[in-house]
Amino acid sequence: MPFLAGALAALGAGWVGFPHAIYKSRPQPVDFSHKVHAEKAGTKCEDCHAFREDGTFAGIPSLSTCAACHTAPMGTTAAEKNFIDAYVTPNREPDWASYAQQPENVFFSHITHVKLGQLKCEQCHGDQGASDKLRPYQVDRISGYSRDIWGRTLFQSKAAGAVPGMKMDDCVDCHRKQGLSHSCLDCHK
Amino acid sequence: MDREFITRGVKRCSGGKFLLWILPWVAMLIFGLYSAGLCLVKGLNQTNMDNRFAFGLWIFLDLTVIALGAGAFFTGFLLYILKMKELRAVINSAVVIGVVCYSGAMCALAVDVGQPLRFWFTFWYPNVHSMLTEVTFCITCYLTVLMIEYLPIVLKNRKLRDVPEFLVFQHELHKLIYVLAGVGTFLSFFHQGSLGGLYGVLRGRPFAFREGLAIWPSTFFLFILSAAAVGPSFVLLTTWLVEKISKKRLVRPEAMQMLGRISGLLLAVYVLLKTIDTLVWINRTSPGNGFPAAQYYAWHPFGTWILFTEIALLGMVPALILLTPKLRARTGWLVSAAAMACCGVALNRFVQTVQTLAVPTLSFDKFMTYTPSWQEVGTFLAVLAYGVLVYSFSFRYFQLFPDERELKLEVAQVEEEPALVGRY
Amino acid sequence: MQRTRRDILLFMGGGAAGAMLTPAPWRLVTDAAIWSENWPGIPRPARGEITARYTNCALCPAGCAVRARCVAGQPVSLAGVAGNPLSQGAPCAFGLTGHQLPYHPQRLKQGTPEEAAAAVRGAMAKCGPGESVAVLDLAPGRASSWTYRRAMAAVANGVYLAPPRPLGGAAVNLAKARTVLSLGAPVLDGWGTPGNVHAARANFRLIQAEPWESRTAALADEWLPIRPGSEAALALALKDPKTAPSAAQATGLTEKQILDLANELTASGPALVLSADDLPEALALNQALGAWGQTLVARPEVPVPDAWKKAAPERVVASVPDSSIRVLFIDESVPGSHIPWSAVEKKLVRDNPVVVAFAWSLEGYGRHAQFTLPTAVYPELTSDIPPAIDSPAATFRISAPLVAPPARMTDPSAFIAKAAGMDAGNALQERADAIHKSGRGTLFTYADGKSTPLKDIKPDAFWKSLNEGACWVDDAAVGRASWPAFLSSPHDTQAEPQSTAFPLLVAFAEPRTASLTSPLMSKLYQDSDLRMAPNTAALHPDTARASGIAGAARAVLETQYGRCAIGVIPDESVPPGMLEVAAGPEVLDICGAFTRAKVVAA
């Protein structure tokens, strides 16, 4: 009887409490909407998340990219005003947190996957373009990995179209399916 | 105050004396844990190992104690599988020795690796080609087996017997003992072997590299044999030591001699095979790799004397003593022969670990020596102290020597004498 | 129901069992392992756009062209520039780590320029007749050097001092050489421009006469292991064979060897003789071999603005009367040849002279100066680099900053000009314009590897490309005049003490500079034995035994100029009676050319 009680308590803590406790989360600096930019401004991913001419991926755009349009407030939302005042005017880079930042020891080439592999951004990043709000950035308290690397759900759904995590297994799975090489040195530096 | 814990019918010294006895060992253990802690917190720069001497005192320790601990599986094997009843007198003691040696070795290894937090990688991403993987798996499994074998000994404790469940449990366990002995033997054969293979497969180190049967280098089999040979010797040695320290008769001489005979027999076989192996290596394997074997022994102090000492002095001689019934019958000869055998195997492990790394491989290498730092020595001592303590407690509270009670009655009058300091 | 101990135990047992069925323990084990990959203390390299930027290395007179790989503007590695007419894209170990110098732990960060200026003003006012204000410039020939000379011309009794120029300022034309005899010169180990030497190497036979097997000796076509200190005798004998017997005595070579060598030098010319410290005998031998105009040439001057012509003459320290300098500026912001402090000190006036050193670390003269003002260090500094000794043509290149220097750095030329009450202006650009006005030569730009005649370039474009990595190479014909006087008059060499007091002869195994090297160079002398750490000496075990320091790791080096602590390495490849020394500021302070020394127990 007490045995069961203990077991139940532990199960509860481990399945419900732990998954929350392990992550610490922080909001993104700017209330940014991919949706608005995709629909109203009609931009495509690579317009802002661009490749440099040497093929390397620039990742999150720098303030200058935003300021190209947002020299003055476009629209009247509080978020817009806040963005102009806090960043554009003082010319301060927002400290974005990158959901999909791989660990230091991983070499990932976007252009290889996009240009040679013909992958769509959504296949790995999910439909970010449609998101209206930026999720808070969640990072593992111990390992320091972003939650997106682990996969947002506790268990990976292997269903077609489901957004995979960005763990090594997820990369290797896909490489296996495609019959591509997946040796250590392929991705680790 | 711990009277009710002590086995019925045997005499143990007062709690105070016992305290006096363990105190120095505890001190040693604490010092050792401190130095081990330094290595874990500050890193292995605390040791005197370096890129050439990647292995040092600790690996030597592991190989040696695991070889000596082989008594546990081999005695079990002889008793339960080959039904040598005389050995029932020492089996419990042998199991404790096994537990001590193996767990000690594991602890030393945990300090020895650079990233202890990744210990489980070996189980999760095992490289099936690696001898070390095999060693890790077998030793872990076998340590579990030993623990299960150790459990009944613990549960037989006078106080714990009061709990009916425990009694039932240990009885059930005892039914399993044959299975356990079998499994233990199998596992031990493997990891003792792969410990030898560990060096035998190093084709980059012609001093250690050996050809072999199928996928196993000859050292694989030599290690099994040598371990099996000294296991009983070490059990014999410890039993004798305990008798001396506790001033008690614990086993009948027949059992001791039986151990000695087995040891001698196996030792003889081992020495024979070792000699053949060495000759093959000198005349074929090593030259085949472009390394004239003579040059290994030109780097002093590792002269040919080491080869002679290992094989003849500490191998053949004790084997002969143990095989001669007359000498075997004399405790002095018996014990010193056993001791020599143990030293012989220790020397063999030393040569395998240290000399292998000391002799140069590139033409512009220098011969290198290495002396362990105090932190290394401390960790070494910790394992030693840990062993003594576990054994002491087991001896005090559990029944390691079933014959002790009868023997006590036989020599009752001797018991009348006042106890001496330091005895249990 | 009341709780028993047993219930609690059971509860805990259940808890443990239950926990095993949750992700928690497994995730914790995994996380702990991952944590071990990025636990505190492991730096994360910054990411950003990767670009290539170009400049010229200011760490030695060679001034090799450098391509810097930059991440978000910050150089992360350096390499040579292939096809460069001067340095041929061959870097050296010191140059490859140059981009780390700004972060050297021993870097000088603070200074007191105002107090220094005030002290200088006071002292200059106090400067009596027969006393002088002097600038010691370790890297003469730069635009700032001209500023110093003009400044010293502007002030009353100003003196401009520079180290003696190797070969008196003449240039070596290795491309013409067929036979090169080196009397202990490190021809393949830092002499001249490495790339230029290696490019010419295939065309000349290298004979190295040196007591120990240096890096050059190891790769020379022929190595003549002569006795320590017998270089001069050998040179003499090669000039007139009559002295061959005595030379054979001194060098330990056979007479035949010497005569054969003499024949070879004359037979398979054009020949060139190089020596570690410009031995007069070596120069004389060059003259006898008719090297002048062939392998030894007078290099045309790099044009300077006419306005600069009113400048103080360049003098060597020895030519200044003792205790006559009241104010001394020492510019070591750009590494150059080193003059022992002992030689400088005796030139200072007795009653509190003012010495201001401009340096990026306290390792050099800063240890002796009242004021040491922090300067920018390569690759922060902006300076031109004078033509290298092995460049027969006049050249002009700028070491342009790859990194912005930190705040509160002093610009030596501005400081000195101000003290002299003149305005340095933008000397560098003025000189560039002067060169452009001359219309001579071609400009080699590193980014595209093109050479363009200067005539086809606009002045501002010229200046711009100089700053983005380019070098101007003159095409004026080299002078074919007769053997110049300055080569016949040997520059001063300190008097040698009797060999009895100081039995050992000092030879330098490493480049003779006092400036610090990147912390990463510790890979060469600490993680391996390839090079020697500064202030260490290798000597034969017998020598060590004779000096009573057998087996010791440290000892004291003693010369006529003083003593300093050194590390010692026993090495049988060093002949007895000789010290193979790695330069360090302390050692350089007590060692001049041809120094004799002794080592004693620390």
Place this chain on the structure above:
Amino acid sequence: MIAPNSKSQPSRERQRAVSRYGMSIDLDRCTGCGACMVACAVENNVPPAHEGATARKGITWIRVFKVDNGEEGAARRSVFVPVLCQQCGEDTPCVHVCPQQAVEVDPATGIVGQMPERCLGCRYCMAACPYHARFFNWWDPQWPAGMEKTLNPDVAPRMRGVVEKCNFCHGRWHAAKERAAAAGKSEIEAGAYVPACVESCPTGAIRFGDLKDAASEPAVAAKDAHSFRLLEKLGTEPKIYYHSKRDWVRQVAAAPKPPNGKENARG
């Protein structure tokens, strides 16, 4: 245990290998300047030596040894021998021994890779390597304040307690592959990928290329009569070919000779 299987493993490598990168080192050109050593450290984020580090505890992925012919005085001659991971191709000693697959021969390039993030730090591979080309991180990596700004983003700094070694500047291979991908090519052409030591050698003593491409310099050098590899008799098939016209120099390939009492303290 499953067999180390000396034969099948490399032959599988052979079949799948797109290329087998190798190196040729001309000992008659090496001046022992050390440019390769520092260039390597800069490229691969190897920190400066810890004050406690010695030639035995240091991390030098490529290390230049001064080797002499054992003679005395005038007869003495020395040569500089750069030693790096020999990238063994056959029965690679370090690969089989690693208990947790932290070492592997990369099928695409033939490069022997060491995975610091997988390494347990047991150092068994170091005991297995006859060339002493593997190095243990005895200390936490430390750079002087500010110097971490100069780290190379293409290579991850290692942590204390793991083994590391030369991997032919694999970060440069990644970069080359990415440049190729940007140009729409899936393979890199010869010369687009060159390790730092090769690039930095002022005399061009070190050459690099694909041994499968018969025209590459190492492939040509491999056939030269004056070429040799270290401890060839061990049968580890190194991919580093040394070259010297001097007979005595070629003896450095052989096993060590018993000591003659005289040791060169300068290595």
